[in-house]
Amino acid sequence: MKLVTRALAAFVLIAAFAPGARAQTISVAPTSFSYPSGDPDTTPVVTGPQLTISYKVTGPPLGWTITVQGTNLTSGPDTIPASNVTWTATPQPYFVASGTLSTTAQRLAGELNHHAAGTQYGYVTFSLMNLWTYKAGTYTQTITFTVTVP
Amino acid sequence: MGAGFKQLTRCGWLLVAVLMAAAADTRAQTVATATGTFVVAAQSKLTILPSTTLTFPNADPDTVPNIQASEGPTAITASVRIPSGQGILTVLAADDLRSGMDTILVSALKWTATGTGFTGGTMSKSVAQTVAAWNTSGSYTGTVTFTLSNSWTYAIGSYGTTLTYTLSTP
Numbered sequence: 001m002k003l004v005t006r007a008l009a010a011f012v013l014i015a016a017f018a019p020g021a022r023a024q025t026i027s028v029a030p031t032s033f034s035y036p037s038g039d040p041d042t043t044p045v046v047t048g049p050q051l052t053i054s055y056k057v058t059g060p061p062l063g064w065t066i067t068v069q070g071t072n073l074t075s076g077p078d079t080i081p082a083s084n085v086t087w088t089a090t091p092q093p094y095f096v097a098s099g100t101l102s103t104t105a106q107r108l109a110g111e112l113n114h115h116a117a118g119t120q121y122g123y124v125t126f127s128l129m130n131l132w133t134y135k136a137g138t139y140t141q142t143i144t145f146t147v148t149v150p
Numbered sequence: 151m152g153a154g155f156k157q158l159t160r161c162g163w164l165l166v167a168v169l170m171a172a173a174a175d176t177r178a179q180t181v182a183t184a185t186g187t188f189v190v191a192a193q194s195k196l197t198i199l200p201s202t203t204l205t206f207p208n209a210d211p212d213t214v215p216n217i218q219a220s221e222g223p224t225a226i227t228a229s230v231r232i233p234s235g236q237g238i239l240t241v242l243a244a245d246d247l248r249s250g251m252d253t254i255l256v257s258a259l260k261w262t263a264t265g266t267g268f269t270g271g272t273m274s275k276s277v278a279q280t281v282a283a284w285n286t287s288g289s290y291t292g293t294v295t296f297t298l299s300n301s302w303t304y305a306i307g308s309y310g311t312t313l314t315y316t317l318s319t320p
Contacts, residue, residue, distance in 0.1 A: 025180070028183070035187070085186075136193070145181065
């Protein structure tokens with residue numbers, strides 16, 4: 001019976017220290033936002049609200065990365081390139097201070113030598129070039145944040 | 151005893167499977183998305199310089215059959231955001247050029263134009279004349295140069311009228 005108990009305990013320990021101990025989560029709030037409208041001559045760039053990124057990475061190995069990518073803004077057949085969107089982010093040094101949105105993943109934040117144990121927070125604000133050349137319409141885009149580990 | 155061990159071993163594997171499944175579920179939460187919305191409303195904006203007065207100086211009709219405005223070309227910047235169709239800039243005269251009871255037909259006033267979408271024309275007091283038209287959103291700059299047909303038949307006087315520009319979007 002003792003042998004059986006030990007075997008069970010071993011299973012439990014294996015389960016505890018195997019992949020299950022390595023966990024990463026990420027969320028963003030708010031999950032929807034609007035770029036304000038404005039006269040392109042007086043407001044050449046329109047800025048959305050600050051988004052809060054909540055993330056947590058535990059367990060070995062050390063290190064984590066958050067990437068960001070976005071779709072083009074679309075309104076039916078009309079598009080505004082994702083590259084017309086820029087971002088600013090804090091806090092440094094974990095977050096890249098500023099960048100240009102792309103349809104491919106860009107590094108937004110990361111740390112090579114530490115966990116992000118406990119829930120950590122970053123703040124990102126997106127801005128859009130406000131051009132006369134945009135066709136009238138309601139445009140939407142999806143911005144995706146992904147946390148990865150080595 | 152042997153059967154009991156096997157039974158418990160099965161329980162152990164089951165536990166491992168449950169825990170790993172739970173771990174896999176946690177790992178799945180590695181992506182977050184936000185949706186951004188931008189409303190581009192139909193919009194137009196018109197800037198005309200000089201915006202107040204054009205003056206046509208006196209001249210000998212034989213040597214200057216067409217008098218150009220002293221102010222030179224009128225610079226026009228028209229900005230439009232349109233969903234489809236055309237943005238159109240028109241001009242309409244309030245009346246013929248008048249000096250008391252005397253008149254010069256407003257059709258004596260003509261213009262030439264430069265710039266994308268801009269076109270020359272002849273002034274009218276009854277039908278708005280197209281100065282420019284565009285099929286796509288954008289900010290467009292052009293010039294319009296007015297000339298007045300000069301004639302010995304005009305009665306002496308100081309003539310004037312008012313021109314109204316209208317920028318319309320669908």
